[in-house]
Amino acid sequence: MAVACLTLEDASPGETVRIGDVVGDDRVALRLLEMGLTPGSTVRVLGRAPFGDPLELEVRGYRLSIRRAEAARVTLEAV
Amino acid sequence: MQQPANGFGSTGLTVALLGNPNTGKSTLFTALAGIPTRVGNYPGVTVEEKIGRFTHRGRPIDLIDLPGTYSLAPQGPDEQVAVDVLHGRQSGVPRPDAVVVVADATNLERNLFLATQATELGLPLVVALTLSDLAERRGIRINAGELARRLGCRVIPIATPSRTGLAELRDAILTAGIPRPLPLDEAAPTAARTPAARDAIRRYALVEQLLEGVIDRSGSRRSLPEDRIDRLLTHRIWGTLAFAAVMLTLFSSIFWLAPPLMDLISGGMDLFSAWVSGLLPAGAIHDLLVDGILAGIGGVIVFVPQIALLFMLVAALEGCGYLARAAYLMDRLLVGVGLSGKSFIPLLSSFACAIPGIMAARTIENRRDRLLTILVAPLMSCSARLPVYLLLCGAFVPNVAVGFSWLRLPAVVLASMYAVGVVVAAAVAFILSRTLFRGPPQPFVMELPGWRWPQPGVVLERAREAVWSFLTNAGTLIVAMSIVIWALSTYPQNEPQIAADLEGNKAALARRLTDAATPDAERADLAAELEALETPEAAEAARRGAIQRQSFLGRAGRFIEPVVRPLGWDWRIGCAAIASFPAREVVLGTLAVLYDLPADEGEGTALERRLKAARWDGTNRPVFTLPVALSIMVFFALCAQCASTLVVIGRETGSWVWPVVAFTYMTLLAWLGAFLAYQIGTWAGL
Numbered sequence: 022m023a024v025a026c027l028t029l030e031d032a033s034p035g036e037t038v039r040i041g042d043v044v045g046d047d048r049v050a051l052r053l054l055e056m057g058l059t060p061g062s063t064v065r066v067l068g069r070a071p072f073g074d075p076l077e078l079e080v081r082g083y084r085l086s087i088r089r090a091e092a093a094r095v096t097l098e099a100v
Numbered sequence: 101m102q103q104p105a106n107g108f109g110s111t112g113l114t115v116a117l118l119g120n121p122n123t124g125k126s127t128l129f130t131a132l133a134g135i136p137t138r139v140g141n142y143p144g145v146t147v148e149e150k151i152g153r154f155t156h157r158g159r160p161i162d163l164i165d166l167p168g169t170y171s172l173a174p175q176g177p178d179e180q181v182a183v184d185v186l187h188g189r190q191s192g193v194p195r196p197d198a199v200v201v202v203a204d205a206t207n208l209e210r211n212l213f214l215a216t217q218a219t220e221l222g223l224p225l226v227v228a229l230t231l232s233d234l235a236e237r238r239g240i241r242i243n244a245g246e247l248a249r250r251l252g253c254r255v256i257p258i259a260t261p262s263r264t265g266l267a268e269l270r271d272a273i274l275t276a277g278i279p280r281p282l283p284l285d286e287a288a289p290t291a292a293r294t295p296a297a298r299d300a301i302r303r304y305a306l307v308e309q310l311l312e313g314v315i316d317r318s319g320s321r322r323s324l325p326e327d328r329i330d331r332l333l334t335h336r337i338w339g340t341l342a343f344a345a346v347m348l349t350l351f352s353s354i355f356w357l358a359p360p361l362m363d364l365i366s367g368g369m370d371l372f373s374a375w376v377s378g379l380l381p382a383g384a385i386h387d388l389l390v391d392g393i394l395a396g397i398g399g400v401i402v403f404v405p406q407i408a409l410l411f412m413l414v415a416a417l418e419g420c421g422y423l424a425r426a427a428y429l430m431d432r433l434l435v436g437v438g439l440s441g442k443s444f445i446p447l448l449s450s451f452a453c454a455i456p457g458i459m460a461a462r463t464i465e466n467r468r469d470r471l472l473t474i475l476v477a478p479l480m481s482c483s484a485r486l487p488v489y490l491l492l493c494g495a496f497v498p499n500v501a502v503g504f505s506w507l508r509l510p511a512v513v514l515a516s517m518y519a520v521g522v523v524v525a526a527a528v529a530f531i532l533s534r535t536l537f538r539g540p541p542q543p544f545v546m547e548l549p550g551w552r553w554p555q556p557g558v559v560l561e562r563a564r565e566a567v568w569s570f571l572t573n574a575g576t577l578i579v580a581m582s583i584v585i586w587a588l589s590t591y592p593q594n595e596p597q598i599a600a601d602l603e604g605n606k607a608a609l610a611r612r613l614t615d616a617a618t619p620d621a622e623r624a625d626l627a628a629e630l631e632a633l634e635t636p637e638a639a640e641a642a643r644r645g646a647i648q649r650q651s652f653l654g655r656a657g658r659f660i661e662p663v664v665r666p667l668g669w670d671w672r673i674g675c676a677a678i679a680s681f682p683a684r685e686v687v688l689g690t691l692a693v694l695y696d697l698p699a700d701e702g703e704g705t706a707l708e709r710r711l712k713a714a715r716w717d718g719t720n721r722p723v724f725t726l727p728v729a730l731s732i733m734v735f736f737a738l739c740a741q742c743a744s745t746l747v748v749i750g751r752e753t754g755s756w757v758w759p760v761v762a763f764t765y766m767t768l769l770a771w772l773g774a775f776l777a778y779q780i781g782t783w784a785g786l
Contacts (some may be wrong), residue, residue, distance in 0.1 A: 049543040054300035072432030081209040084548035
């Protein structure tokens with residue numbers, strides 16, 4: 022990839038971001054989409070667990086926890 | 101054609117409850133159908149099958165509680181079963197006549213994702229909006245009528261505490277119609293590559309349209325008291341402290357609250373078997389019933405308090421949403437060794453007893469993580485190992501200070517035994533996750549459900565289910581196994597050989613007494629012992645020892661002596677290790693029998709003295725030295741000498757391969773650990 026885009030992993034706690042895309046076409050990517058992390062939706066990063074992983078997100082009005090490895094596959098829309 | 105397999109003929113209905121996890125589906129199930137009529141596993145998979153029955157307006161209704169699922173494009177065995185049942189592809193379950201989609205009103209957007217998929221099933225549909233009281237409290241207003249019009253099926257708000265909407269839901273089930281499938285906007289551009297991904301993106305677009313004007317969040321209050329508690333409980337520092345407190349409470353309650361109940365049960369069983377014993381004449385039937393069958397049953401029901409307690413606590417934690425938060429907090433730590441955050445509670449519980457711990461692994465949806473957790477859970481030092489550690493630490497580890505005056509060596513050794521289990525479990529999980537269990541990355545996408553009060557009905561029901569499934573599935577097998585082990589340690593009873601064994605022992609004592617090399621101090625003990633052999637109790641104990649030494653088990657002990665020699669063990673210890681296969685704590689009783697102690701003095705100091713006095717056959721060399729004691733403790737820390745655990749592993753994984761794997765790897769590790777402990781201990785001159 023020519024330009025490294027920002028991903029959900031880079032977002033800091035308290036930040037509200039807009040999803041660009043979910044990279045990949047495996048079951049992990051599909052599950053992230055099914056849980057509501059679809060392109061264009063907004064996500065608020067609520068925090069991180071004590072050891073830095075996983076992340077806690079607010080997606081479509083509920084709380085979702087994903088690991089950093091998964092968050093790295095969710096690109097953010099350029100602001 | 102589907103035949104009405106519900107046994108009601110054509111008047112009965114089969115209805116499936118479909119919903120995301122954490123939507124109050126279990127609560128709704130209990131509210132509609134009460135105690136399930138059928139609980140078990142779907143054939144061939146370890147996915148729980150739960151069916152209840154109720155009658156409404158004269159129509160009997162079978163209610164199937166499907167496993168929680170996020171999508172009808174299934175991932176994992178649970179979701180696969182849900183989809184198979186809905187399509188009538190699951191054997192043993194008829195295709196449902198209607199589907200109730202359970203949708204959490206506080207989290208409608210994601211829940212409607214599944215509901216819109218359900219409109220494509222071609223089955224009559226009703227949507228139950230659960231937790232609508234909570235949604236109202238949060239200031240979320242939902243126009244159920246308009247939503248129903250748009251979905252093409254009835255939408256009924258439910259609040260289980262007040263039983264609002266239940267009657268209406270029952271009516272709606274009887275009259276539900278098949279909705280027309282909601283079309284996705286196929287023209288909507290998406291960058292997604294796979295059809296399933298395109299479907300998911302377009303479906304959320306559809307859900308947004310459906311909810312446009314139907315849901316009013318304008319009065320939504322962002323910060324309820326429970327939100328503040330939540331922030332505290334997921335906080336890096338406070339959250340971790342609170343976590344430690346919760347886990348300590350959970351652990352100590354199974355460790356301290358259960359034993360009095362267990363004592364009550366085993367005391368009751370003792371009284372009962374004494375009573376039965378008095379009714380029957382002495383003989384083989386008496387022994388089979390009392391020492392074989394009743395002892396086996398006692399060994400099963402003694403686990404009930406721990407299982408019931410742990411499942412109540414776990415259900416309460418799950419009900420209030422803390423289980424997911426605990427997994428969230430601990431995930432990173434356990435991912436490092438190839439497990440996941442959800443493995444924490446099963447592993448912690450295994451320190452009290454591996455059986456409820458392994459059963460608690462049911463809360464891990466991911467099959468790989470669950471299997472790994474089950475395989476390493478028995479390495480946590482359970483309470484059955486504690487008496488073994490305590491006896492050997494007390495008797496053979498010198499009570500000297502280590503560094504500080506308050507830190508005594510026996511306590512350090514005791515703590516090391518717990519550490520050995522944890523370290524080995526971490527290593528095994530790490531290695532297995534990178535070899536046998538290597539595979540594509542497993543998604544860890546976990547919902548942190550909103551805070552709510554646990555429902556007492558659900559909590560009790562969960563404990564009842566766990567106890568029942570343990571007793572019926574595992575219990576019967578465990579009893580059968582204990583009977584076999586009992587028979588092996590009691591037969592054959594060859595009178596001339598038993599008499600020869602008894603005489604041989606007496607002769608050995610007499611020889612040592614007259615041997616000039618025997619120190620005077622020991623001479624007094626030997627004389628007392630020979631004299632004591634004349635009492636009826638001691639004679640009976642000596643006889644029981646002789647029977648066990650001559651039994652199949654005793655012979656097996658002598659047969660495997662070359663294998664246990666490198667561990668520093670004599671054949672009696674080997675024999676006791678084999679005899680402890682039903683349960684580790686049995687090893688003390690067996691040692692007592694093998695060293696000819698009367699039964700009522702079997703444990704505690706009498707046994708300690710006897711072990712200290714034990715000599716290698718025909719020599720004056722003590723059997724039990726510090727390296728031998730360490731080697732026995734390490735062996736019991738790592739071995740799989742617990743038939744009940746192995747049976748439960750078999751039941752929970754649905755395959756006899758995994759108990760065999762667990763037994764094999766644990767026994768090999770136990771032998772290796774004991775070997776190292778003895779050899780290093782001897783080399784270090786302990």
